[in-house]
Amino acid sequence: xxxxxxxxxxxxxxxxxxxxxxxxxxxxxxxxxxxxxxxxxxxxxxxxxxxxxxxxxxxxxxxxxxxxxxxxxxxxxxxxxxxxxxxxxxxxxxxxxxxxxxxxxxxxxxxxxxxxxxxxxxxxxxxxxxxxxxxxxxxxxxxxxxxxxxxxxxxxxxxxxxxxxxxxxxxxxxxxxxxxxxxxxxxxxxxxxxxxxxxxxxxxxxxxxxxxxxxxxxxxxxxxxxxxxxxxxxxxxxxxxxxxxxxxxxxxxxxxxxxxxxxxxxxxxxxxxxxxxxxxxxxxxxxxxxxxxxxxxxxxxxxxxxxxxxxxxxxxxxxxxxxxxxxxxxxxxxxxxxxxxxxxxxxxxxxxxxxxxxxxxxxxxxxxxxxxxxxxxxxxxxxxxxxxxxxxxxxxxxxxxxxxxxxxxxxxxxxxxxxxxxxxxxxxxxxxxxxxxxxxxxxxxxxxxxxxxxxxxxxxxxxxxxxxxxxxxxxxxxxxxxxxxxxxxxxxxxxxxxxxxxxxxxxxxxxxxxxxxxxxxxxxxxxxxxxxxxxxxxxxxxxxxxxxxxxxxxxxxxxxxxxxxxxxxxxxxxxxxxxxxxxxxxxxxxxxxxxxxxxxxxxxxxxxxxxxxxxxxxxxxxxxxxxxxxxxxxxxxxxxxxxxxxxxxxxxxxxxxxxxxxxxxxxxxxxxxxxxxxxxxxxxxxxxxxxxxxxxxxxxxxxxxxxxxxxxxxxxxxxxxxxxxxxxxxxxxxxxxxxxxxxxxxxxxxxxxxxxxxxxxxxxxxxxxxxxxxxxxxxxxxxxxxxxxxxxxxxxxxxxxxxxxxxxxxxxxxx
RNA sequence: GCGAAAGUGGCGGAACUGGCAGACGCGCUGGAUUUAGGAUCCAGUGGGGUUACCCAUGGGGGUUCAAGUCCCCCCUUUCGCACCA
Numbered sequence: 001x002x003x004x005x006x007x008x009x010x011x012x013x014x015x016x017x018x019x020x021x022x023x024x025x026x027x028x029x030x031x032x033x034x035x036x037x038x039x040x041x042x043x044x045x046x047x048x049x050x051x052x053x054x055x056x057x058x059x060x061x062x063x064x065x066x067x068x069x070x071x072x073x074x075x076x077x078x079x080x081x082x083x084x085x086x087x088x089x090x091x092x093x094x095x096x097x098x099x100x101x102x103x104x105x106x107x108x109x110x111x112x113x114x115x116x117x118x119x120x121x122x123x124x125x126x127x128x129x130x131x132x133x134x135x136x137x138x139x140x141x142x143x144x145x146x147x148x149x150x151x152x153x154x155x156x157x158x159x160x161x162x163x164x165x166x167x168x169x170x171x172x173x174x175x176x177x178x179x180x181x182x183x184x185x186x187x188x189x190x191x192x193x194x195x196x197x198x199x200x201x202x203x204x205x206x207x208x209x210x211x212x213x214x215x216x217x218x219x220x221x222x223x224x225x226x227x228x229x230x231x232x233x234x235x236x237x238x239x240x241x242x243x244x245x246x247x248x249x250x251x252x253x254x255x256x257x258x259x260x261x262x263x264x265x266x267x268x269x270x271x272x273x274x275x276x277x278x279x280x281x282x283x284x285x286x287x288x289x290x291x292x293x294x295x296x297x298x299x300x301x302x303x304x305x306x307x308x309x310x311x312x313x314x315x316x317x318x319x320x321x322x323x324x325x326x327x328x329x330x331x332x333x334x335x336x337x338x339x340x341x342x343x344x345x346x347x348x349x350x351x352x353x354x355x356x357x358x359x360x361x362x363x364x365x366x367x368x369x370x371x372x373x374x375x376x377x378x379x380x381x382x383x384x385x386x387x388x389x390x391x392x393x394x395x396x397x398x399x400x401x402x403x404x405x406x407x408x409x410x411x412x413x414x415x416x417x418x419x420x421x422x423x424x425x426x427x428x429x430x431x432x433x434x435x436x437x438x439x440x441x442x443x444x445x446x447x448x449x450x451x452x453x454x455x456x457x458x459x460x461x462x463x464x465x466x467x468x469x470x471x472x473x474x475x476x477x478x479x480x481x482x483x484x485x486x487x488x489x490x491x492x493x494x495x496x497x498x499x500x501x502x503x504x505x506x507x508x509x510x511x512x513x514x515x516x517x518x519x520x521x522x523x524x525x526x527x528x529x530x531x532x533x534x535x536x537x538x539x540x541x542x543x544x545x546x547x548x549x550x551x552x553x554x555x556x557x558x559x560x561x562x563x564x565x566x567x568x569x570x571x572x573x574x575x576x577x578x579x580x581x582x583x584x585x586x587x588x589x590x591x592x593x594x595x596x597x598x599x600x601x602x603x604x605x606x607x608x609x610x611x612x613x614x615x616x617x618x619x620x621x622x623x624x625x626x627x628x629x630x631x632x633x634x635x636x637x638x639x640x641x642x643x644x645x646x647x648x649x650x651x652x653x654x655x656x657x658x659x660x661x662x663x664x665x666x667x668x669x670x671x672x673x674x675x676x677x678x679x680x681x682x683x684x685x686x687x688x689x690x691x692x693x694x695x696x697x698x699x700x701x702x703x704x705x706x707x708x709x710x711x712x713x714x715x716x717x718x719x720x721x722x723x724x725x726x727x728x729x730x731x732x733x734x735x736x737x738x739x740x741x742x743x744x745x746x747x748x749x750x751x752x753x754x755x756x757x758x759x760x761x762x763x764x765x766x767x768x769x770x771x772x773x774x775x776x777x778x779x780x781x782x783x784x785x786x787x788x789x790x791x792x793x794x795x796x797x798x799x800x801x802x803x804x805x806x807x808x809x810x811x812x813x814x815x
Numbered sequence: 816g817c818g819a820a821a822g823u824g825g826c827g828g829a830a831c832u833g834g835c836a837g838a839c840g841c842g843c844u845g846g847a848u849u850u851a852g853g854a855u856c857c858a859g860u861g862g863g864g865u866u867a868c869c870c871a872u873g874g875g876g877g878u879u880c881a882a883g884u885c886c887c888c889c890c891u892u893u894c895g896c897a898c899c900a
Contacts, residue, residue: 217819217820221819224818248899248900249900250899262900304898330899330900333899338900340900347898348898351898419900539895543895612827612839613827614828621827621828623827623841625826627841629840630840632840632854671831679827680838682840683839687839758834758835759835760880760881762880765835789867793867801880803880805834805881808834811881812880813881
């Protein structure tokens with residue numbers, strides 16, 4: 001056996017075993033080093049096992065954690081499984097394997113794969129959200145919500161997937177109106193569901209974004225998702241009827257320009273508004289919109305449709321009678337489900353008015369041009385001067401906007417209002433594989449929460465989970481029939497389970513003490529370890545998991561359970577790895593199977609190649625041959641140590657250039673690792689190794705070389721943990737390299753005395769000159785003007801200008 | 816349609832607050848070593864041109880001594896949002 005050949009599989013199993021035996025990665029609760037909670041988004045135990053996306057999340061994140069450890073932090077890096085959810089249940093329906101079993105099997109397999117990454121996970125802190133010991137406390141979170149008045153039941157139109165036979169959250173419906181999981185067209189259906197009142201926290205969810213270091217992109221998405229808009233609620237009495245239309249508008253300044261009102265077709269007020277003459281047509285229209293799917297209906301390109309109800313509303317500011325229409329361009333679930341229409345100043349109303357020949361009344365004139373309602377081709381939505389607006393003519397629309405709401409409030413017509421696009425969080429799922437909702441429905445007492453002492457409400461195992469349009473649990477009498485906790489009479493459990501996003505909304509609190517049995521989390525440990533210092537995971541969770549987790553944290557903060565209200569101080573989204581420029585997918589047949597490459601090259605090479613491919617933020621394109629480069633690099637390191645570390649040197653002289661290279665490498669890898677620029681970090685290490693080979697070919701100072709290589713090995717270790725540990729021990733050390741300290745670089749060594757200065761003539765590089773960094777401008781100028789190459793360009797010409805930027809560049813302008 | 820990010824060799828990608836474009840790697844070419852293959856090592860590698868030259872960071876303008884980087888217009892791609900009143 002040639003020991004000059006880098007054999008990763010041998011090395012890697014050896015050191016993983018050693019680390020486990022020595023407890024290298026056991027988290028020390030009592031350490032007095034500063035804490036660092038490094039968290040990755042836990043994984044869903046699917047039959048597809050760990051894919052490259054997982055690796056790309058976990059490998060580099062572990063490198064970061066190891067780096068932090070070497071920098072002197074007490075790093076907490078846990079791992080677990082988000083084990084409830086639809087796919088396991090769908091799998092069960094198809095193959096007849098109980099979700100509990102398939103989940104268990106998948107977890108076991110994935111644990112093995114996760115261990116192969118060689119990350120510093122301390123498995124004593126593992127979480128499985130489908131474990132009754134865990135979901136007991138997910139139910140506790142529900143009860144907290146209930147106690148805080150933030151959980152309520154409501155009959156509401158919900159997204160229904162006919163294939164999965166379940167309700168979906170808005171976020172689980174794709175832009176095309178399809179089920180995120182199975183691609184079936186989603187329809188609307190009315191059901192009584194549990195909601196969490198996230199809308200109560202809208203403003204605080206916005207405010208908190210100012211205090212956290214998250215990607216701007218993600219913050220913008222959350223802000224848009226919350227969609228705060230300021231405006232007014234205005235009441236329009238209905239002519240000859242004891243009814244009022246309440247509309248929300250952000251443009252109260254256009255109130256005099258209202259020429260009709262529109263109500264969403266599914267709004268309950270519609271039947272009351274419809275006159276006998278119009279009833280037939282209105283009902284036809286409503287039926288038509290109900291069968292249309294959401295995308296067609298909500299598309300901007302969608303031709304405006306609508307029907308007159310026969311009723312008229314009265315504009316409260318001028319008493320004008322205006323027709324009330326119904327149209328599907330008004331969304332029932334936003335605002336009040338009805339709007340005042342100002343075609344002159346709103347593009348959508350304009351299109352509608354044009355189509356149905358409704359009047360257009362201009363109330364705002366731009367300052368420099370005059371617009372006319374007959375000739376205008378689009379609505380005018382900018383500010384201007386008020387006209388046709390009674391006593392308010394002549395003032396600017398911006399001032400008017402501020403004043404009109406006060407006027408409304410004085411007259412009792414309307415009031416200031418802030419509206420949000422954010423909807424309450426629908427958490428009921430009519431599925432089996434989730435945490436049961438801890439509520440009992442009692443004919444006498446109504447909805448009664450299950451007392452905390454009776455938790456968990458255990459998910460029964462013997463259940464027929466084939467879809468039948470209602471929750472599988474509803475057909476399990478042993479589960480359903482229960483005594484009311486309040487009156488002791490016969491009652492029924494809630495048959496629904498919770499959205500898995502509830503499970504993942506608080507898991508980071510559980511990690512620090514996942515086995516605690518009398519409380520969801522260990523308060524002392526949570527105070528010590530939270531908030532999470534670095535959270536790393538996919539951008540696809542921007543408006544779901546990441547918003548829910550923030551909400552739950554704020555709720556628990558208000559409940560006095562925790563002392564911080566933002567869970568993740570720093571957030572980073574890793575990019576996506578493509579292959580041949582395309583997203584990996586089974587249908588394209590371009591999926592990289594990590595196991596295959598890990599087996600061939602080892603996990604150090606695999607992890608490092610992923611980090612080298614491109615920027616961590618943007619991802620990169622996988623190349624089957626590209627991985628060779630990293631494999632060669634690690635082999636080169638292996639041979640370097642094996643061949644030269646113990647070579648008898650013949651000189652006492654140190655190499656200034658290699659020393660400088662080392663310090664430059666330490667500094668670069670440090671700053672690049674801090675900013676997740678792993679690819680450049682690796683490039684710097686490659687440069688070091690190239691220089692080290694140049695050095696060992698010359699006369700060696702053994703002590704100097706050993707010193708240099710020891711330090712480099714520590715720098716390498718977060719990136720190639722197994723190899724670094726192997727070589728560390730090869731050089732004679734007994735303890736783990738991960739118990740070392742990150743080497744310090746010396747700024748003085750990095751300072752250059754002599755530099756090669758670029759010399760440009762008319763902005764074009766013509767030559768370089770060696771100068772002393774400290775030489776003054778006149779000396780540099782004198783030297784440059786004497787230079788042969790420079791003379792070639794300057795003789796016979798006039799030097800108009802000489803520019804010297806110290807230590808950077810010189811530019812001579814000649815004519 | 817709105818919002819955000821990005822467009823650099825054959826390929827993946829570097830380039831900090833404007834200052835030597837193409838670091839590092841893949842691939843390729845030539846050479847050394849080897850029975851051969853592989854591995855390794857050395858040299859070269861943006862394009863053009865007969866050697867001290869010209870052209871090049873999606874396209875077109877501009878600012879500047881100097882632009883991949885700043886400003887304006889346009890094109891393309893990716894990702895969010897999508898009649899939110």
